[in-house]
Amino acid sequence: MIIKGKVHKFGDNISTDLIAPGRYFHLRNNLPELAKHTLEDANPGFIKKVKSGDFIVAGKNFGMGSSREHAPAIIKLCGVKAILAKSFARIFFRNAINIGLPVLECETEKIARGDELEIDLAKGIIKNRKKGLELIFRPLPKVMVNILRDGGLVEHIRKHGGFQL
Amino acid sequence: MGKTISEKIITSRLGREVTAGDIVIVPVDLCMVQDGTGPLAIKQLRKLKRGGALSGPGGAVDCGIFAPEKTIIFLDHAVPSPRKELSNVQRELRDFARETKANLSEIGEGISHQRLVESFVNPGNIVIGADSHTCTSGALAAFATGMGSTDVAVVMATGKTWLKVPLTFLINVEGDFPQGVCAKDLILYIIGMLRADGATYRALEFAGKAVEKMSISGRLTLCNMAVESGAKAGLVASDSLTRAYLKERGREKRYKEIKADKDAKYERVFEIDASKLEPMIACPETPDNVKPISQIKAKNVRIDQVFIGTCTNGRIEDLRLVAEILKGRKCAPGVRLIIAPASRQVYLQAVKEGIFEILIGAGATILNPGCGPCVGLQGGILADNEKCLSTANRNFKGRMGNPNSQIYLSSPATAAWTAVKGKLSDPRETT
Numbered sequence: 001m002i003i004k005g006k007v008h009k010f011g012d013n014i015s016t017d018l019i020a021p022g023r024y025f026h027l028r029n030n031l032p033e034l035a036k037h038t039l040e041d042a043n044p045g046f047i048k049k050v051k052s053g054d055f056i057v058a059g060k061n062f063g064m065g066s067s068r069e070h071a072p073a074i075i076k077l078c079g080v081k082a083i084l085a086k087s088f089a090r091i092f093f094r095n096a097i098n099i100g101l102p103v104l105e106c107e108t109e110k111i112a113r114g115d116e117l118e119i120d121l122a123k124g125i126i127k128n129r130k131k132g133l134e135l136i137f138r139p140l141p142k143v144m145v146n147i148l149r150d151g152g153l154v155e156h157i158r159k160h161g162g163f164q165l
Numbered sequence: 166m167g168k169t170i171s172e173k174i175i176t177s178r179l180g181r182e183v184t185a186g187d188i189v190i191v192p193v194d195l196c197m198v199q200d201g202t203g204p205l206a207i208k209q210l211r212k213l214k215r216g217g218a219l220s221g222p223g224g225a226v227d228c229g230i231f232a233p234e235k236t237i238i239f240l241d242h243a244v245p246s247p248r249k250e251l252s253n254v255q256r257e258l259r260d261f262a263r264e265t266k267a268n269l270s271e272i273g274e275g276i277s278h279q280r281l282v283e284s285f286v287n288p289g290n291i292v293i294g295a296d297s298h299t300c301t302s303g304a305l306a307a308f309a310t311g312m313g314s315t316d317v318a319v320v321m322a323t324g325k326t327w328l329k330v331p332l333t334f335l336i337n338v339e340g341d342f343p344q345g346v347c348a349k350d351l352i353l354y355i356i357g358m359l360r361a362d363g364a365t366y367r368a369l370e371f372a373g374k375a376v377e378k379m380s381i382s383g384r385l386t387l388c389n390m391a392v393e394s395g396a397k398a399g400l401v402a403s404d405s406l407t408r409a410y411l412k413e414r415g416r417e418k419r420y421k422e423i424k425a426d427k428d429a430k431y432e433r434v435f436e437i438d439a440s441k442l443e444p445m446i447a448c449p450e451t452p453d454n455v456k457p458i459s460q461i462k463a464k465n466v467r468i469d470q471v472f473i474g475t476c477t478n479g480r481i482e483d484l485r486l487v488a489e490i491l492k493g494r495k496c497a498p499g500v501r502l503i504i505a506p507a508s509r510q511v512y513l514q515a516v517k518e519g520i521f522e523i524l525i526g527a528g529a530t531i532l533n534p535g536c537g538p539c540v541g542l543q544g545g546i547l548a549d550n551e552k553c554l555s556t557a558n559r560n561f562k563g564r565m566g567n568p569n570s571q572i573y574l575s576s577p578a579t580a581a582w583t584a585v586k587g588k589l590s591d592p593r594e595t596t
């Protein structure tokens with residue numbers, strides 16, 4: 001599958017508190033409302049700039065901190081089709097896969113805000129045609145590929161009754 | 166080949182040999198959600214059961230859970246509820262617990278991680294919680310790790326999860342702590358050394374003479390903050406102190422000796438001399454921005470609010486230490502001191518020991534057991550440009566409810582002495 005979109009760039013250590021601030025805890029049962037505050041403490045106005053099909057590109061340790069799955073969930077609700085980062089925090093990474101949001105580990109230095117990327121999820125290649133840039137992202141363990149392919153963990157378990165390692 | 170504590174626990178629960186790097190499906194001994202992550206877990210559980218491979222006979226929707234006695238619903242984050250949306254959520258969680266017969270830990274009983282070790286976790290258990298600080302229970306030699314709501318929903322439905330057996334960093338701590346320096350200073354030092362992502366996917370094993378002598382309370386503080394270096398788990402071998410801790414809580418029979426083999430294979434080994442440590446402060450806005458107090462004191466950092474509590478440092482041992490420092494003293498003018506015991510058991514014990522008389526006398530406001538202002542929901546939200554010194558584990562921007570405020574982290578001793586002095590201060594000056 002090939003996805004195309006525009007880049008929103010972030011730095012290192014973007015915490016789940018920055019993605020889904022605790023002060024909106026009462027909105028957790030109302031994800032569309034919570035999504036209006038996505039990343040608001042890291043990049044005010046992000047929600048106005050982001051368009052369906054865009055990508056988030058960040059430095060290292062994206063999603064550090066709490067286990068709140070609401071963080072990847074609202075990023076997905078904003079229309080973001082994949083997150084690319086040098087590295088991810090473990091729980092966030094797992095959560096994103098579980099809700100069917102591709103998270104790709106790769107060198108992100110050469111990707112800039114506004115760049116247009118083309119990502120081939122099956123081949124693991126990221127292209128920036130204008131800049132003539134081609135990047136390879138680290139392959140996922142098979143169980144995660146399977147979960148992603150089924151559209152998330154709920155669908156995966158519904159289909160197979162358990163994990164397919 | 167020798168095994169680390171993680172490899173031992175997973176090998177034993179699986180009934181076959183595993184080593185770091187293996188991806189396995191494991192049986193889960195305890196799983197939990199809290200009031201922030203529970204509603205989404207329930208939603209996912211219902212979806213899981215609808216019409217798929219897990220639905221009942223004839224495709225019937227069966228919303229039962231795999232093992233109610235191994236499932237715990239904690240109401241601890243926003244308690245008592247500060248607003249109606251959360252009251253509704255909490256009612257939903259109560260209803261769910263009643264319908265499924267899962268354990269319910271009501272408001273006022275305390276923070277999940279404290280309640281887990283007080284009443285549920287035993288050495289050798291595999292514990293999966295929808296809360297990142299689930300790693301706290303590793304202090305009792307359990308393999309405990311945080312996951313998200315959907316992962317825990319699957320555990321609730323099937324009793325199992327998948328995981329990768331982690332590589333391990335051994336943190337070997339020798340020497341005696343100087344007066345005024347404790348487990349919290351050690352773990353802050355370690356997080357500063359490893360950095361916020363330095364142990365991602367790894368388990369941290371804490372060992373050495375200083376850890377062997379350390380109380381369970383101190384070990385819980387160490388394991389609690391393992392996730393602040395990105396680690397999947399923090400672990401301490403079980404020993405006579407673990408056994409005594411379980412015995413006091415009527416679970417001596419559940420004691421099991423679990424320790425790493427002498428020839429266990431570690432990815433990295435860190436040697437730390439506790440006698441060389443000094444009180445540490447994590448400065449805004451990440452827990453790995455750690456500096457020794459001597460470097461900060463000169464900067465004269467005024468503090469508006471001191472918060473003592475949380476799953477990191479809200480235990481009776483912490484409150485005793487704070488009371489010792491505050492005895493006969495008063496908080497500095499302009500400093501709000503807020504204290505929240507980690508659990509009802511801690512609360513009661515502190516009442517019995519007369520600790521609150523001292524704390525209140527010094528000017529403290531005592532909150533009910535729970536997370537308090539740690540995650541910015543209630544009980545001490547900071548004003549713009551205010552500075553807080555907290556004994557919690559995180560100081561991210563906006564963590565305590567206001568992105569325009571700043572949070573410093575320290576030990577309870579440093580926090581108490583800072584409340585007295587009104588600015589970041591060195592607890593070694595108390596004597």
Ligand code: SF4
Pocket residue numbers: 242276277278296298475476477535536539540557558
């Ligand atoms: S005290 Fe703070 S860190 Fe601990 S569980 Fe509660 S909110 Fe999380």
